[in-house]
Amino acid sequence: MTKGNKYNNLPIIHFNVEGEPFMAPFYLFKLNSPAFADISLEYSGIDPEHPVDLPNENKEKFSDFLDVLLDYEPESTLDKWLNVLEVAVHYKFSGVREKALRFLLSEAVSPLDKIQVSLENLHEYKDHGIGACFIQGCKELIARLEPISMEEIEILGDKLTIKLYYFRERLHRTRRPKVYLEDISPTFEKFLENREEGYTRGIQELVQDDGKCPKSVNPRKRIRCE
Numbered sequence: 001m002t003k004g005n006k007y008n009n010l011p012i013i014h015f016n017v018e019g020e021p022f023m024a025p026f027y028l029f030k031l032n033s034p035a036f037a038d039i040s041l042e043y044s045g046i047d048p049e050h051p052v053d054l055p056n057e058n059k060e061k062f063s064d065f066l067d068v069l070l071d072y073e074p075e076s077t078l079d080k081w082l083n084v085l086e087v088a089v090h091y092k093f094s095g096v097r098e099k100a101l102r103f104l105l106s107e108a109v110s111p112l113d114k115i116q117v118s119l120e121n122l123h124e125y126k127d128h129g130i131g132a133c134f135i136q137g138c139k140e141l142i143a144r145l146e147p148i149s150m151e152e153i154e155i156l157g158d159k160l161t162i163k164l165y166y167f168r169e170r171l172h173r174t175r176r177p178k179v180y181l182e183d184i185s186p187t188f189e190k191f192l193e194n195r196e197e198g199y200t201r202g203i204q205e206l207v208q209d210d211g212k213c214p215k216s217v218n219p220r221k222r223i224r225c226e
Contacts, residue, residue, distance in 0.1 A: 111140035
């Protein structure tokens, strides 16, 4: 698969990812990422015979990333945008990272998925805005009319569920719900504020009283509670 054919009149950088060729306008990499700011096409990337090798990259994830970088319309799925976020963070594309975070914060992602995605990726992306997904997911569960389901309780754990129900009750009593939702943000920010322990501490705070660990909605990724 190749990308960026409509940009053939511009300098192109060529990549090799898991044996598959990719190409894109050189300026998009040079101007948008400090990781590529000093790269030159003199020795590698100038043509398909001399590509820039990315030995530790996954071709599916890199393809999803290029879709966004080239302003193609990507599939609006959680897995796709998590791929985009991973590659953008790895190569320091702040603009693409922000696009991925905007999707994760959007209505296209359920409140439960927002919470789970933030917890499962907190260690990797704690300095890249992923904590906002946790706070937004909590606010959405508090504000929605439908009660928290038994399935959601099983995933969230007793401790977080009790907190959410507490704020749900108080929200319905206030005359200024939007202001109230902003006022409770620090309560959930505290969950993520310890950057030293990050992911491990955050998960441990959600362990249920009976010692069970919250279940992951992602079957490929197990939440670590040790």
